[in-house]
Amino acid sequence: MSRWSLYTWKRDGRSLRRALPTLTVLAALLTTSAGVAAGAAEAVERDVLGSGGLTQIELSSFEGEESVRPLTTSALQDAENAPGVRQVVADYSSGLYAEEDGTYDLTSHTLTPGDDLPVTKGKVPAELGRSEVVLPAVAQGTDFAPLLGRTVAFGYTKATGAASGTTAVIKLKIVALYDPTWQADGPGVAYLSEDTAALLAAARAGQEPEVFRDKEGAQSATVVVDHQKQVAAATKTLQDDGFSASPVSDRVRNLPGLFGAADLAMRVGVLILALVAIGLGVVRAADSTRARIGQFAILRILGSGRPELRRILLGEAVLSGGVAGVVGVAVGTGVSLALVSPLSDVLGLPIKLTDALPGPGWVAAALLLPALGLAVGTLLGSREVLRRDPYLTARAHS
Template structure:
């Protein structure tokens, strides 16, 4: 029997070390997820909720977001009429870059409409609401450009124009008129446009008949019209905008290297980039997304529900951040559950080893508590350090500023991370002691 006991001792030691490792891993994850959750919550509250994020809805034009149809002028008017909607800001994405002959460093900025999403945290200057058409808000520093030097000053920026002046007459008289009947059918509620299209249809049919003879010879405006949509020539124009404010470049919920202009200016840039006029953009494809600010006292969820009944996919602006916080909190509870179970098994193993070695007594509870406490302190310290090390990747992923001290969990969470392994180990040891007494196990 002695040999059997001796041969069983090594596996028990190995099992105890394995259980201790499991406790250490779960306690580390508990501390790490507590720090990440704390930092994400603080960043979301500071940069999203306090910036009217709780009163904002975002509407995407993607059909996958349950939005049907284009976010054009007609749809915007319908949304503005919904009870509880205070303001609707359309977003027209485009881009701006430094001109070739400029003294500015070479950079390229994505452009969005100011107010179509939660405004970024400003580091300099101020924004007059609404943002004037001649103003721009840019990152403080990006791609080697220091925009803080230009606060309050005008800078010249370049944008793309996807059509040239020589192309406009044939497009107006030819191919565009040939599709007038289709446009008027798609916009039946626009009575004036339908009447105008009806008057032009006879003329366009005659011109189309003349153009149909042109393509075989490879000449005439009819031969060039099909090529314009597929590969329109690009030209560069410049625009002067005043740098009204700069924001923290760590904030990139709209993507990195993003500039913000007034919706009117954004529409002009986006229309030029797509070879349209702003009027054609408003009446046709419309905006890429909408930022909706609800009236004071209105419930964001109820307004969003009304819009979704209209087949407009409207969701709270901080929905992504809220879901991420929920996911991290879920893993935190998983880690806490793992700590309690594994630490309880660790305490039971200690009692089992003591009983098997003929050392049974009350000291097992204290030994289990000390092992659990040391494990909790070590794992909590490592978890906090890991959360601090993950600060930059978290900012990159979340798109919000994360201050280092927010990654250190609060007193209650620190206490749970430190004491949970010790308390669970004591509970496991106590249960193991009672079980050994009941079964009369003496080894």
Template structure:
């Protein structure tokens, strides 16, 4: 009889004997699939959202007001920075103060700011779905500012007061009509406290009037307050930072303050790989122990097979094939249990606002290659674990096998 056919028949008839090994393999594979599914998706999301996110790819160029030798951040600067290698976008920022008060709002002082496309404020309410880029004369206010609720202003045209320079150190208030088209979370203060967002042309016009220059003079001589330069990848940031500083500009990067981040992300990835190795060793030891016990229990069967003319190779093939069938079954069950575990774990973790952004909407599966590797490794360690006891059993002579029984 064919050893493979006998192996399949043995597994079918003696399935109760193989339950322990099957369960061990299934649990090991399931835990591995679940853990790697979550960690792999979290690792990928962390790299996309953090390491390759806007903050970690950005270089900030500041205008040093207290230094007379500092270069103005002019439109020429924007062109220069845009032409540097590995730059994907250049986002100039200008700010200028304005005031508003009415019967409900006793008075607030806000700062009109040019929005950065790469880092827009978190909107709470808007007059239209696609708010940015803003149209001329539109403004986005914080929901609350300096103790005043600005929610009633949404959708209305209001008159704010800007400043126009009249002489050195002197200015006069100028009423300007703007339309409030959105409200954002006031906790968002990455552009400074009490920031409001208006289109660039409006902000430059107000800033030029306050400085007592024309809009053209403002963008060429006074310049923007800050420029954010986005690199193509996080890896390009150090070189880009060096190029900008070499050109004579004061530049810093958030990546310098987060130097430990790549190591932390690598640690997460390594932890997943270590888990895979540990579970592989568990499956290997389990296969050795369980297969060795089964071989000893079946000594009489081995003796009968050897007496009927089955050679060492045929007996060895049969035992290894049996274990291979069990390994494949355990791996398949483990994959199914792992998918269910990953879905359940992801559903539970999505309840945390801190963890939810790092999990996909569906089941967080490992990459197809990783999943296939887990299943093949489960099968491989099972067969390898069975090889030594199966080889020892196959080498028994018929008389020794029957004696052991």
């Protein structure tokens, strides 16, 4: 780079710094896409796949779909007997509400192996007991922190007729609280053992738990296999047996357009950034050289050769691309961090600020491509103008 590059870049409005705004925007977009994709991938890997999602299969039961096998007791036993299956946990949904203090009304679900709750207080045992419950830290204006570790009376609905019901009471110990922003099953969910969740669902239907589980069945179930390599075979076996079965890892990978769109945006962004930088280099270098042809002609007459003039232009290109890369990475990283909260809501998973930092490879691309592309374009765009005879040029501009 010529020693004159910094001077001409700063002082001459016709220098290559005119390419800086466009390159900055492109570098920022590339960095933002990289940060968003990194944050989403890290959250999914940590909170879904890292918690055993790679070895889990989800069974669903859709009301009214005759082709889908209901998740009754016998059906779940058949699922448990499939090759490679280690455990089947059924999810029954009902509700718990305030019996004494408070006005909350919480949806209840079974705590399945796929629920990796972000616990804020207490500890979730390896297997939740029948008289234990895990609650959100705050729900519907009620702070459950003072009740942690205590046995609390909850109300639940017990049907007594076709259109009537009474309130029954169940006492449960609150063993842990989780971050209420984690809403994989919706807001304000109380997590119970499978037997307790089935008890509440059966009561709401006006049936005994055993009858309810035999006839109505669960709304979904999580199947755990011994190793991830057995997931495909177990899924096919379950589907052949009439179950609606899908690997949890497939569901995660197919999150609505998020990963595919972000990954595509990054790859296309690299290509666009490189091509635009080269194109800008060609156009801006040619325009800048023509606008300063008189100055360059005088420098040629005073002894500066074409290589020296190219070094001046290359210096301006590197400075413009370097500043664009640095500013673009800073702005793109800031935008990515600002999107952490909305992205967490979309995924239903907690994303840390450090998760949303773009990877070093993408940062390097955003930093280097503007300068490299602009430099290549400058070499191409300045050739024709710099070939002109300096004496004829100086005379024409005198």
